[in-house]
Amino acid sequence: xLLFGKLREEYRLLDAGEGEAFAALLSxxxxxxxxxxxxxTETAPNICEGFGFRTEDAVRDCGDGLFEVTRRxxxxxxxxxxxxxxxxxxxxxxxxHWLIPCVNYNGNEYGExxxxxxxxxxxxxxxxxxxxxxxxxxxLSEDESRAVALFASDRDETSLTSSVSVTExxxxxxxxxxxxxxxxxxxxxxxxxxxxxxxxxxxDFAPNEEKIFTFYVFLGKPKWKNFxxxxxxxxxxxxxxxxxxxxxxxxKLWEVGxxxxxxxxxxxxxxxxxxxxxxxxxxxxEFLPAPASFEIGWAGQGALNSQxxxxxxxxxxxxxxxxxxxxxxxxxxxxxxxxxxFLAHYEWYPxxxxxxxxxxVSDSKIIANFHxxxxxxxxxxxxYPEVCNLGWGAASFAxxxxxxxxxGIDKPAYLTFARRTCDFFLAHYNDEVGFxxxxxxxxxxxxxxxxxxxxxxxxxLAVWRVTxxxxxxxxxxxxxxxxxxxxxxxxxxxxxxxxxxxxxKETVYPLLLVALDLYDETGEAKYLEAAEKCGYYFFSWAYxxxxxxPPTSDFARYGYHTKGGTAVSAQHHAIDSxxxxxxxxxxxxxxxxxxxxWRDRARALWHNATLCIALDDDTVINGTRRPKGGQNEAFFGxxxxxxxPVEERGHFNNWLISWVNAYRLYTIHKxxxxxxxxx
Numbered sequence: 001x002l003l004f005g006k007l008r009e010e011y012r013l014l015d016a017g018e019g020e021a022f023a024a025l026l027s028x029x030x031x032x033x034x035x036x037x038x039x040x041t042e043t044a045p046n047i048c049e050g051f052g053f054r055t056e057d058a059v060r061d062c063g064d065g066l067f068e069v070t071r072r073x074x075x076x077x078x079x080x081x082x083x084x085x086x087x088x089x090x091x092x093x094x095x096x097h098w099l100i101p102c103v104n105y106n107g108n109e110y111g112e113x114x115x116x117x118x119x120x121x122x123x124x125x126x127x128x129x130x131x132x133x134x135x136x137x138x139x140l141s142e143d144e145s146r147a148v149a150l151f152a153s154d155r156d157e158t159s160l161t162s163s164v165s166v167t168e169x170x171x172x173x174x175x176x177x178x179x180x181x182x183x184x185x186x187x188x189x190x191x192x193x194x195x196x197x198x199x200x201x202x203x204d205f206a207p208n209e210e211k212i213f214t215f216y217v218f219l220g221k222p223k224w225k226n227f228x229x230x231x232x233x234x235x236x237x238x239x240x241x242x243x244x245x246x247x248x249x250x251x252k253l254w255e256v257g258x259x260x261x262x263x264x265x266x267x268x269x270x271x272x273x274x275x276x277x278x279x280x281x282x283x284x285x286e287f288l289p290a291p292a293s294f295e296i297g298w299a300g301q302g303a304l305n306s307q308x309x310x311x312x313x314x315x316x317x318x319x320x321x322x323x324x325x326x327x328x329x330x331x332x333x334x335x336x337x338x339x340x341x342f343l344a345h346y347e348w349y350p351x352x353x354x355x356x357x358x359x360x361v362s363d364s365k366i367i368a369n370f371h372x373x374x375x376x377x378x379x380x381x382x383x384y385p386e387v388c389n390l391g392w393g394a395a396s397f398a399x400x401x402x403x404x405x406x407x408g409i410d411k412p413a414y415l416t417f418a419r420r421t422c423d424f425f426l427a428h429y430n431d432e433v434g435f436x437x438x439x440x441x442x443x444x445x446x447x448x449x450x451x452x453x454x455x456x457x458x459x460x461l462a463v464w465r466v467t468x469x470x471x472x473x474x475x476x477x478x479x480x481x482x483x484x485x486x487x488x489x490x491x492x493x494x495x496x497x498x499x500x501x502x503x504x505k506e507t508v509y510p511l512l513l514v515a516l517d518l519y520d521e522t523g524e525a526k527y528l529e530a531a532e533k534c535g536y537y538f539f540s541w542a543y544x545x546x547x548x549x550p551p552t553s554d555f556a557r558y559g560y561h562t563k564g565g566t567a568v569s570a571q572h573h574a575i576d577s578x579x580x581x582x583x584x585x586x587x588x589x590x591x592x593x594x595x596x597x598w599r600d601r602a603r604a605l606w607h608n609a610t611l612c613i614a615l616d617d618d619t620v621i622n623g624t625r626r627p628k629g630g631q632n633e634a635f636f637g638x639x640x641x642x643x644x645p646v647e648e649r650g651h652f653n654n655w656l657i658s659w660v661n662a663y664r665l666y667t668i669h670k671x672x673x674x675x676x677x678x679x
């Protein structure tokens with residue numbers, strides 16, 4: 001075996017200390033259909049034999065702790081063989097942190113859903129196919145001075161079509177494994193909290209046939225504690241270059257994006273609002289507005305759509321955009337309680353003539369398998385305001401107030417709306433749970449878990465900018481310090497995607513945004529460091545390569561590829577374009593640090609976010625005509641069957657949600673049409 005770390009002279013390693021071991025590359029193993037795994041025997045340096053196979057490894061030092069291993073595997077038996085191959089790297093320390101990017105963050109300890117947790121399920125190790133991971137079949141472990149990673153190459157189909165697993169040994173060390181080819185065990189996670197039977201495929205070797213596999217070993221030093229992934233992300237840029245350009249120019253995206261928001265306008269109970277989405281059943285002739293569903297923030301982004309319409313009014317002087325924006329904001333402003341709370345969805349309020357309604361104050365167990373979309377259902381008795389929508393709503397109201405004031409329109413009710421909610425945040429902050437998660441209307445906490453409270457921070461800064469009152473600035477600083485210390489520094493943000501409770505990527509956005517804003521305001525280095533940590537955490541959810549799909553898949557037929565997309569969460573194994581929201585902030589990181597990799601990452605995120613958008617009214621996908629500006633919310637790159645009756649990799653859903661469009665337009669507004677990051 002190759003002992004990485006002690007052989008410093010031979011391999012010229014980036015070492016953590018003199019003579020300190022990192023990891024050992026163990027002899028390869030083969031596994032048959034009866035799942036009996038056996039290891040080959042080393043018969044000469046870098047050569048192993050047994051069970052009718054011979055392997056030979058060639059190791060190339062790529063510098064700065066990265067090693068490329070080329071493994072030749074030959075069937076020496078007289079008969080054909082069908083097997084699974086196993087590559088194992090054993091780390092040489094007891095880790096403080098480990099992960100499989102996009103899939104498992106230190107065991108996925110947060111959240112109780114029936115999705116992958118820990119190393120194993122029912123006594124069998126988890127094995128995940130490569131297309132669930134942003135770096136193919138990657139796993140990483142680290143302590144305070146060493147980081148070790150094993151991952152596959154995208155050089156050819158044989159090397160890429162693989163799977164990843166991590167197991168724990170009795171001495172606390174971890175075995176990082178790449179399986180060839182595509183395997184999912186002991187179950188395949190195929191839908192939210194849904195485990196399907198395991199999936200196996202095998203490599204067929206004819207007599208004397210040789211196959212070649214390339215994989216990589218990375219040995220480095222964590223950039224900060226629990227941030228070994230940051231060192232890996234910087235190093236893999238050479239292997240997986242993010243050399244992507246936008247597919248559509250911002251002027252066109254703005255045009256079709258505004259047109260799409262217009263398709264969401266809808267009259268409801270005497271008000272004009274922005275609907276959450278347009279949707280269609282698979283194979284239906286066209287997309288229709290979703291049933292009465294109007295969300296102020298998160299997925300619906302109703303208040304942000306008003307802000308975008310105000311910007312379009314300023315740009316074109318067309319009053320229809322101003323009228324629609326004000327009608328929507330006015331309707332929402334009427335619903336807010338004096339303590340600053342409001343429901344995430346407009347349609348959850350009683351209709352005219354119905355009895356006044358409030359959720360029950362008493363607690364009861366949250367029902368299982370609900371779809372939240374902005375609140376928490378409590379035995380059907382009501383919906384509780386949560387900080388994601390409260391924060392988005394208050395921030396958008398403050399920004400709309402400021403925009404309107406610049407053009408001579410005074411809407412003090414909008415500032416009152418934002419200030420009330422931010423005052424509620426300040427009054428309910430504490431150093432144990434931060435800003436909490438959700439509340440009853442009497443102001444008591446319903447759920448205080450997760451990082452979701454970070455969505456209060458942009459609202460606090462937005463109100464501070466308008467009012468100049470330092471209590472809002474101080475609250476944002478205090479909240480950022482709390483969430484950085486508790487969550488980002490642990491490399492695990494949680495509960496930001498509020499239709500689930502798990503480790504995810506979304507909640508780091510307000511922390512990155514506010515860290516950069518505070519750096520701009522104060523010049524303090526700690527805020528730039530915080531922003532870099534947030535950026536690395538988010539990009540650990542990003543795809544660095546293009547997974548492979550059959551020509552019959554939606555991905556192949558309609559031109560979608562995975563590089564630059566971002567995995568949703570540990571509980572939702574889909575890809576989306578949430579990265580578009582991070583593009584301005586990654587551009588700011590590039591300008592603040594001079595590290596061009598941040599701009600490359602920004603452009604990759606933007607490229608992916610501009611794929612498969614309907615640029616006219618004649619775009620038909622899977623037999624359904626899409627409205628101009630429409631883009632589906634999720635791209636199902638792995639064995640994820642949420643919107644199809646059969647297991648099929650590489651398909652689209654038929655849910656044209658508002659946020660994907662609103663985030664793109666907001667990014668164009670923040671950067672300007674001529675910004676290099678989006679052109």
